[in-house]
Amino acid sequence: MTPVDQYSIDYIKESNKILAKKGKTFFWARFLLKQEHAEDATRLYRFCRYIDDIGDESDDKDHAYQVLSKVISEINTGVSNDPVISDAFKLFSKKNIDLRVPTELIRGVMSDLKPVRIASEDQLLIYCYQVAGTVGLMMSKILDVNDERAYAHAIDLGIAMQLTNICRDVTEDAMMQRRYIPGSMCNNPEPDLLINPDKEIKILISKNLNDLLNMADRYYQSGHDGLCFLPLRTRMGMAIAAFLYRHIGVKLKNKNYEFWMGRVFVPKASKLKLTAQILWRSIFDAGFYKYKEQHQVQLHQALKNLPYANESAL
Numbered sequence: 001m002t003p004v005d006q007y008s009i010d011y012i013k014e015s016n017k018i019l020a021k022k023g024k025t026f027f028w029a030r031f032l033l034k035q036e037h038a039e040d041a042t043r044l045y046r047f048c049r050y051i052d053d054i055g056d057e058s059d060d061k062d063h064a065y066q067v068l069s070k071v072i073s074e075i076n077t078g079v080s081n082d083p084v085i086s087d088a089f090k091l092f093s094k095k096n097i098d099l100r101v102p103t104e105l106i107r108g109v110m111s112d113l114k115p116v117r118i119a120s121e122d123q124l125l126i127y128c129y130q131v132a133g134t135v136g137l138m139m140s141k142i143l144d145v146n147d148e149r150a151y152a153h154a155i156d157l158g159i160a161m162q163l164t165n166i167c168r169d170v171t172e173d174a175m176m177q178r179r180y181i182p183g184s185m186c187n188n189p190e191p192d193l194l195i196n197p198d199k200e201i202k203i204l205i206s207k208n209l210n211d212l213l214n215m216a217d218r219y220y221q222s223g224h225d226g227l228c229f230l231p232l233r234t235r236m237g238m239a240i241a242a243f244l245y246r247h248i249g250v251k252l253k254n255k256n257y258e259f260w261m262g263r264v265f266v267p268k269a270s271k272l273k274l275t276a277q278i279l280w281r282s283i284f285d286a287g288f289y290k291y292k293e294q295h296q297v298q299l300h301q302a303l304k305n306l307p308y309a310n311e312s313a314l
Helices: 003-022 024-032 035-057 061-077 083-094 100-113 121-142 149-168 170-175 199-225 232-254 268-283
Strands: none
Touching: 035 061, 035 083, 035 100, 035 121, 061 083, 061 100, 100 121, 121 149, 149 170, 149 199, 149 232, 199 232, 232 268
């Protein structure tokens, strides 16, 4: 075995550990992917997590901004001394991933380096596209999807998952001076008011979470409509990941949207039950095997000029 081969194996092992620790839902679902897809998906996750951690874990936001700006420059030149970025270059080349897509991901993370006050639903959807729709696009390429009709649906699945994240993490985000709930929906409260909310804020934000999770459901459905473009085994894995993530919103709803009580999660026992449930449902779902729904143009009205957005919406 050559040193390069050993390095690659060690890198995958280390990346799997990161996925198991920080991406439990996807770690669960990856076992239904064939080995090459699972390894490449893990490499992609490590790159995305690495970029996200630069934004979230740095105490010096100006320095983090400079680091991420440098990564964008390195993506454009294809040269980096950072092993995670260098591996991402190889992955992007191997899977023919449009470099505009990871660049948009980084721009979305950079937008979190200043106090976040999302103003409108359109602004929220653009942000969700940047930090998660891009991941859906890149994952499509990782899974060897080449039918361009699939890409808008991949974007939507990423957006749906990010909306779920936002609804789950209201308090945690507020502690970092971030408010993703659009000001147009919630009368522009400062994040500090969401950490120990009074009764009025609780009622208002709970209603907002209901509205945002209903929005997420529309994007989940669109994402599901595009799963038929995936190889069957891979399709099952992605259906499980999406269904488990969607269930976070269900749990939040069942807890009456009490966002101030801490993050909700899906326990392992429930994951087993939900996995069996979505697999059983999929067997009898005709749309799981054949494309039957065109992409809904209105879902991309806010995403003008972003890579692979539904051009009919522009």
